[in-house]
Amino acid sequence: xxxxxxxxxxxxxxxxxxxxxxxxxxxxxxxxxxxxxxxxxxxxxxxxxxxxxxxxxxxxxxxxxxxxxxxxxxxxxxxxxxxxxxxxxxxxxxxxxxxxxxxxxxxxxxxxxxxxxxxxxxxxxxxxxxxxxxxxxxxxxxxxxxxxxxxxxxxxxxxxxxxxxxxxxxxxxxxxxxxxxxxxxxxxxxxxxxxxxxxxxxxxxxxxxxxxxxxxxxxxxxxxxxxxxxxxxxxxxxxxxxxxxxxxxxxxxxxxxxxxxxxxxxxxxxxxxxxxxxxxxxxxxxxxxxxxxxxxxxxxxxxxxxxxxxxxxxxxxxxxxxxxxxxxxxxxxxxxxxxxxxxxxxxx
Amino acid sequence: xxxxxxxxxxxxxxxxxxxxxxxxxxxxxxxxxxxxxxxxxxxxxxxxxxxxxxxxxxxxxxxxxxxxxxxxxxxxxxxxxxxxxxxxxxxxxxxxxxxxxxxxxxxxxxxxxxxxxxxxxxxxxxxxxxxxxxxxxxxxxx
Numbered sequence: 001x002x003x004x005x006x007x008x009x010x011x012x013x014x015x016x017x018x019x020x021x022x023x024x025x026x027x028x029x030x031x032x033x034x035x036x037x038x039x040x041x042x043x044x045x046x047x048x049x050x051x052x053x054x055x056x057x058x059x060x061x062x063x064x065x066x067x068x069x070x071x072x073x074x075x076x077x078x079x080x081x082x083x084x085x086x087x088x089x090x091x092x093x094x095x096x097x098x099x100x101x102x103x104x105x106x107x108x109x110x111x112x113x114x115x116x117x118x119x120x121x122x123x124x125x126x127x128x129x130x131x132x133x134x135x136x137x138x139x140x141x142x143x144x145x146x147x148x149x150x151x152x153x154x155x156x157x158x159x160x161x162x163x164x165x166x167x168x169x170x171x172x173x174x175x176x177x178x179x180x181x182x183x184x185x186x187x188x189x190x191x192x193x194x195x196x197x198x199x200x201x202x203x204x205x206x207x208x209x210x211x212x213x214x215x216x217x218x219x220x221x222x223x224x225x226x227x228x229x230x231x232x233x234x235x236x237x238x239x240x241x242x243x244x245x246x247x248x249x250x251x252x253x254x255x256x257x258x259x260x261x262x263x264x265x266x267x268x269x270x271x272x273x274x275x276x277x278x279x280x281x282x283x284x285x286x287x288x289x290x291x292x293x294x295x296x297x298x299x300x301x302x303x304x305x306x307x308x309x310x311x312x313x314x315x316x317x318x319x320x321x322x323x324x325x326x327x328x329x330x331x332x333x334x335x336x337x338x339x340x341x342x343x344x345x346x347x348x
Numbered sequence: 349x350x351x352x353x354x355x356x357x358x359x360x361x362x363x364x365x366x367x368x369x370x371x372x373x374x375x376x377x378x379x380x381x382x383x384x385x386x387x388x389x390x391x392x393x394x395x396x397x398x399x400x401x402x403x404x405x406x407x408x409x410x411x412x413x414x415x416x417x418x419x420x421x422x423x424x425x426x427x428x429x430x431x432x433x434x435x436x437x438x439x440x441x442x443x444x445x446x447x448x449x450x451x452x453x454x455x456x457x458x459x460x461x462x463x464x465x466x467x468x469x470x471x472x473x474x475x476x477x478x479x480x481x482x483x484x485x486x487x488x489x490x
Contacts, residue, residue, distance in 0.1 A: 013357060039436065040429045101422035117436070124443060171376050175385040183382070184389040188396040192403070194422075211375045215368050218361040 017224035026231040028074045028238070031081045033092075037121045041096025044118050046089070046125065047072075047080050053087025055344035056155055057126045060092045061115060061146075063137040064250060065201055067242050068094050071136075073235040075329070076228065082331040088343065089126060093118045097244045103194025106249035107145070107257070108272045115146045123152060132156035132343060133283075137296065138163070138254075144304065145264065147283060148276040156342050157281065157310075158335075160288040163296045164278075165265040165303040166258050170294060171208050180260050190248035202243040209294050216240075265303055278307040284342050285313040288334060292321045314338060445471060 037044040060080070062068035071092065072080045083090050095114065098105060122131055130153040135143025140162020147157050169176045178184045190196070196204075206213060216237065223229040263269035269276040285308055289298040298317065305315050316334045403419075410417045445468075446452065452468045 039432055040425075099422075099425070100418050101425035103422075113433075120440075172380050172385075174380045174382045178382040178385050184385050186389060186392055189392040189399075192396045192399045207376070207379070210368065210372050212368050212371045215361070215365040218357075218364040222357040222361040224357075 013221070013225045016230075017221045020220070020224065020230060020234070025238070026074055026234055028235055029069050029072050030075050031072050031078055031084060036091070036125050037118070039114065039117065040102065041098060042114050042118075043094045043096065044121055045092045045094060047084055047092065049084050049087050049089045051087055052089055053346055054089070054340070055128055055346060056130050056132050056342075057089040057091055057122055057128050058083060058132040058134050058158075058343075059119060059122050060090065060139075061118075061133065061135040061143045062092070062094070062139040064095055064110065064142075064246060065138060065205065065243060067239065067244060068092055068139075070236075070239050073239065074231065077232050077235055078329055079331075082329045083335075085329060086331050086336070086340075087346075088339075091118075091122045091126075097198075098195060098247050099245070100194045103248045105247040107142070107253040110142055110250065111146050111149070111271050115142060116150070116152070119146075119150070119152045119154075129153060130155040130344070132158065132339070134158040134160070135162055136160045141258070141264070144278065144281070145269065145271060145276050147281045148269075148278050149271055149274050149280070154283040155344075156286070156339070157283040158286045158288070158339075159301070159304065161290055161293055161296045161301065162287075162304075163258075163300040164307070165300050166262045167265070168299050169259070170297050170300070176259055179255065186255075187252055190252055194248050195245040196248070196251055198243045198245050201246055202241070205243070205295070265307060267307075278304060279309050281308040282310055285310040286334070286338050287313070287315045288318060289315065290318045290320050292319065294321070312342075445475070 031047050033045045033047045035043050036046045060068070060071055062071070072078045075081070080090050080092065093115065095110070119131060119133075122128075133143045133147065133154055133156070135141070135158070137160075140159040141164060143157065144159060144162060144164060147154055166176075175184075216233070220230070220233050223233075257263045257269055261268070264276070264278065267275075267277045267279065285304075287301060287304060289296075289301040291298065302315055305313055316338075318334075407417055407419060410420075449467065449471055452464050452471060
């Protein structure tokens with residue numbers, strides 16, 4: 001019998017890959033936090049700074065599609081942890097997991113009953129006179145809509161991969177065209193179900209981005225011997241599979257107001273009768289887009305730059321995809337360079 | 349230029365990712381047709397009334413057989429949220445009162461508890477009798 005020679009490096013990588021499933025899941029969401037306010041399924045979390053260096057707290061508003069722990073995946077992979085280390089007081093509005101009973105929660109409710117109330121709570125809890133809003137993905141769209149009607153003092157508005165202009169959707173343009181022509185409606189079934197189950201949300205999003213999804217596993221195999229990468233991958237993978245149901249009210253309003261009529265960028269959107277015009281936004285604006293984002297390409301994000309009245313506005317284009325990696329709790333340079341001088345340094 | 353370490357796993361990743369991209373594009377292109385979404389819409393609009401009828405029948409049955417339905421539970425949940433909103437308003441009112449009248453704030457060590465209680469009662473009485481917070485029936489409106 002002929003004995004085949006094997007490369008020890010290759011076999012060790014493959015062995016590490018095969019062994020991953022037997023290892024314990026790395027710990028997640030480890031940054032200390034306190035619940036400041038709760039409403040229905042939503043929780044406003046406070047992550048106190050290790051040593052507070054800035055007066056203006058940051059409120060993170062995340063998507064209504066995924067869980068917000070992407071901001072605090074685990075030690076070394078936590079944007080919240082990185083902000084805390086730099087001396088920022090962080091608040092996070094977690095909308096929770098909606099159920100059948102929440103079917104009538106629309107964008108209006110998310111904006112006025114959750115985000116606006118959350119901002120008021122943050123101002124009261126922190127004692128700050130102004131606030132920084134950081135909205136990501138659909139949470140960024142919601143943050144921009146809120147900023148357009150806000151009566152509260154918003155100093156900084158940071159939007160990361162937040163779709164604003166829905167004129168050109170990246171995939172399935174024929175589907176959106178059929179919707180705009182009025183040939184397609186799912187309102188009736190949405191009214192019956194009240195929510196879109198999490199699995200259906202996941203399937204829909206996968207169809208939009210990557211129906212066949214093997215590349216993450218190949219990346220893991222390639223770097224199976226890198227312990228830190230494996231930890232990050234497992235945490236991130238847990239998050240990418242953790243979708244939450246969408247309320248029928250939100251889906252209907254997003255479909256009609258944003259996708260079909262594209263009201264936000266056109267300036268015709270109304271939130272409970274109040275006009276949400278982007279030109280009302282005067283806060284310092286930092287917009288982050290990603291070149292390789294297949295879900296929310298730059299064309300859906302950058303039109304906000306011309307729509308707001310902010311004299312101080314910056315568009316930062318990353319080379320990554322929809323979600324960015326964070327390996328060592330170091331605040332990304334685009335925050336480090338932009339935020340401190342706009343956050344009311346305590347030492348000043 | 350940084351040398352890229354190439355091994356079989358790197359090649360697998362590279363070619364696998366390229367193949368994935370191509371397959372995904374094919375799947376998406378083949379589904380990106382108006383007829384498909386129109387058919388899905390037509391089908392959903394056909395089954396929606398049937399599901400609604402079944403839900404209504406279950407509601408009717410629940411009256412006779414005395415079991416709670418998902419709608420009953422949803423109604424209770426909505427009432428809980430209403431209660432939360434009332435408590436929130438109460439909390440906001442008290443916060444405003446404390447802010448305007450620091451002498452009644454429990455966290456203020458310069459006043460005694462009995463003094464704070466007296467002042468709080470006086471302020472609440474003034475607040476309630478001002479009529480600003482009473483509805484048509486005269487009841488206090490939070």
